[in-house]
Amino acid sequence: MRLRMPFGRRKELPSHLWTQCPDCGEMLFNKQLTRNMNVCTKCDHHFKIGARERIDLLVDKASFEEHDAELVSGDPLGFVDSKPYPQRIESARLRSGARDAVITGSALIAHDPVEIAVMDFDFIGGSMGSVVGEKITRAAERALAAQAPLVIVSASGGARMQEGTLALMQMAKILGALGRLGDAGIPYISVLTDPTTGGVLASYASLGDVILAEPKALIGFSGARVTDQTIGERLPAGFQRAEFVMAHGFVDQVVPRAQLKERIAFFLGALRPRADLRWSL
Amino acid sequence: MKELGTLLGTRSPAEGNGQVPSDGYLIVDSKELGSARVSAWEAVKLARDIHRPHALDLIERIFTRFQELHGDRSFRDDPAIVGGIAELDGRPVVVVAQQKGASTEENIQRNFGMPHPEGYRKAIRLYRLAERFHLPLITLIDTPGAYPGPEAEERGQAEAIAKSIDTMTRLRTPIVAVVAGEGGSGGALALGVGDVVLALENAIYSVISPEGAAAILWRTASEAERAANALRLAGPDLLELGIVDGLIPEPKGGAHNDHDATAANVKAAIVAQLDRLTRLTVPDLLVARYERFRRFGVVIEPAGEAAPPRHAWWKRVLGR
Numbered sequence: 001m002r003l004r005m006p007f008g009r010r011k012e013l014p015s016h017l018w019t020q021c022p023d024c025g026e027m028l029f030n031k032q033l034t035r036n037m038n039v040c041t042k043c044d045h046h047f048k049i050g051a052r053e054r055i056d057l058l059v060d061k062a063s064f065e066e067h068d069a070e071l072v073s074g075d076p077l078g079f080v081d082s083k084p085y086p087q088r089i090e091s092a093r094l095r096s097g098a099r100d101a102v103i104t105g106s107a108l109i110a111h112d113p114v115e116i117a118v119m120d121f122d123f124i125g126g127s128m129g130s131v132v133g134e135k136i137t138r139a140a141e142r143a144l145a146a147q148a149p150l151v152i153v154s155a156s157g158g159a160r161m162q163e164g165t166l167a168l169m170q171m172a173k174i175l176g177a178l179g180r181l182g183d184a185g186i187p188y189i190s191v192l193t194d195p196t197t198g199g200v201l202a203s204y205a206s207l208g209d210v211i212l213a214e215p216k217a218l219i220g221f222s223g224a225r226v227t228d229q230t231i232g233e234r235l236p237a238g239f240q241r242a243e244f245v246m247a248h249g250f251v252d253q254v255v256p257r258a259q260l261k262e263r264i265a266f267f268l269g270a271l272r273p274r275a276d277l278r279w280s281l
Numbered sequence: 282m283k284e285l286g287t288l289l290g291t292r293s294p295a296e297g298n299g300q301v302p303s304d305g306y307l308i309v310d311s312k313e314l315g316s317a318r319v320s321a322w323e324a325v326k327l328a329r330d331i332h333r334p335h336a337l338d339l340i341e342r343i344f345t346r347f348q349e350l351h352g353d354r355s356f357r358d359d360p361a362i363v364g365g366i367a368e369l370d371g372r373p374v375v376v377v378a379q380q381k382g383a384s385t386e387e388n389i390q391r392n393f394g395m396p397h398p399e400g401y402r403k404a405i406r407l408y409r410l411a412e413r414f415h416l417p418l419i420t421l422i423d424t425p426g427a428y429p430g431p432e433a434e435e436r437g438q439a440e441a442i443a444k445s446i447d448t449m450t451r452l453r454t455p456i457v458a459v460v461a462g463e464g465g466s467g468g469a470l471a472l473g474v475g476d477v478v479l480a481l482e483n484a485i486y487s488v489i490s491p492e493g494a495a496a497i498l499w500r501t502a503s504e505a506e507r508a509a510n511a512l513r514l515a516g517p518d519l520l521e522l523g524i525v526d527g528l529i530p531e532p533k534g535g536a537h538n539d540h541d542a543t544a545a546n547v548k549a550a551i552v553a554q555l556d557r558l559t560r561l562t563v564p565d566l567l568v569a570r571y572e573r574f575r576r577f578g579v580v581i582e583p584a585g586e587a588a589p590p591r592h593a594w595w596k597r598v599l600g601r
């Protein structure tokens with residue numbers, strides 16, 4: 001649908017009705033954008049979406065039951081940058097309505113019970129601190145107890161600086177729990193969305209039994225800016241995009257948002273939990 | 282049981298994490314340092330001192346008959362990670378370490394201690410070797426971070442680090458990890474999942490370099506000193522946060538002043554820990570290692586919230 005500047009000058013368009021696609025410049029009618037799963041109708045640009053919207057897209061209607069919703073972060077370091085860390089969390093909460101950067105729960109995907117964790121880039125860049133670490137670890141432990149597959153949808157800039165080395169330790173904590181899950185023969189599907197970088201990619205996001213990515217999602221260990229500065233090299237076009245990462249062998253498939261649910265459902269159907277491999281020492 | 286206080290959270294922050302008994306070789310309470318405690322920025326400078334003993338300096342003094350093993354068996358040998366089999370007081374062990382250079386020339390060859398993915402894949406190969414023959418694993422951490430260049434991205438830096446951490450979480454042999462100098466983020470943690478994690482007194486361990494944090498938080502790298510303080514990355518901070526179980530004392534003024542004395546202290550600490558760990562069965566080790574990392578993080582859970590249901594509702598619905 002072509003609606004480029006239908007009422008004259010672009011800046012006069014009421015922004016609550018229209019969104020401009022950052023990729024192709026097309027003016028998109030918000031209602032239609034939402035109906036199209038926040039994918040540009042002209043160029044298929046995948047807009048970032050929040051965790052709640054993502055859950056609605058992926059799980060069977062009304063099947064989601066949230067866990068650990070009340071968990072909030074402490075301030076272990078007494079961290080202050082331009083503002084104290086507790087204030088930063090509070091303003092992120094007021095802005096996004098979420099308590100931290102991940103929502104976890106039980107749900108059905110195409111009638112199959114799963115544990116699911118969905119990250120939200122809108123909350124301090126989707127950064128992984130104690131709450132993200134704890135909620136994802138609990139999700140993995142619940143999946144193990146219930147013998148249900150685990151689905152994690154990542155969207156994160158990496159570990160949360162304001163929690164220092166404790167944030168780093170979340171990587172080992174989560175991988176410990178995912179390791180037990182894998183040893184027990186319970187599938188874990190990792191979905192990488194724009195962006196998945198840093199400590200999140202260098203831990204659970206990279207170790208799914210199946211790893212799916214959304215088209216053109218930024219996926220990389222270090223941000224392109226860091227690489228640029230450290231190395232002083234210009235990076236090739238498409239560097240660290242989902243298709244590039246798949247071509248280099250670290251993602252199984254690039255899946256458009258509209259097909260994501262059915263694709264996950266296919267893998268869940270094929271990879272059944274192996275009850276005979278219960279975790280044991 | 283020593284671990285119980287840790288699990289119940291009854292220990293005080295100043296007691297380290299209470300996992301390691303004070304045996305004279307280790308500082309397990311940051312108060313012991315007293316006025317000798319250096320500022321975070323001092324620690325950053327000491328940890329990065331080019332004359333500080335690097336991995337091979339320590340390895341040749343701690344172990345006998347070190348035989349280096351090269352290569353990841355799929356791409357190349359990464360000189361930023363060294364590893365091999367050696368003897369510690371006559372007992373065979375596997376050692377894996379990050380290697381910085383002591384000169385510009387050597388640093389270029391060692392890539393300033395910044396491993397490529399193949400370095401981590403070599404580490405994983407050696408971890409598996411240790412497991413197969415049930416040799417204790419000793420790791421020495423000293424890296425500014427994993428190499429962030431484009432070729433490292435293309436070869437899967439993130440996957441290599443993730444797999445290395447993952448392998449260590451369930452490796453069926455005792456692991457002692459020592460932060461010897463700079464513990465730079467995920468690239469350091471890839472060698473850092475130990476049953477016991479120790480640090481030299483002036484070592485640092487951080488989620489991001491102080492310069493990197495300053496550039497993001499204050500938009501200028503010159504605030505690095507402020508960032509170093511805020512990140513609580515120095516040895517005593519790590520002890521108070523429970524990240525490390527004990528600090529290994531350094532000679533007066535820092536490890537660079539006396540490589541022999543530093544290595545002797547590291548050796549004594551490793552030997553004492555291995556004596557303890559090798560008495561434990563593998564299942565006990567793995568449970569304790571899981572719990573050691575499981576409890577990291579400070580979360581507030583409002584009282585009175587229902588525990589997660591034992592059986593999710595869909596199980597009742599589906600009659601499973």
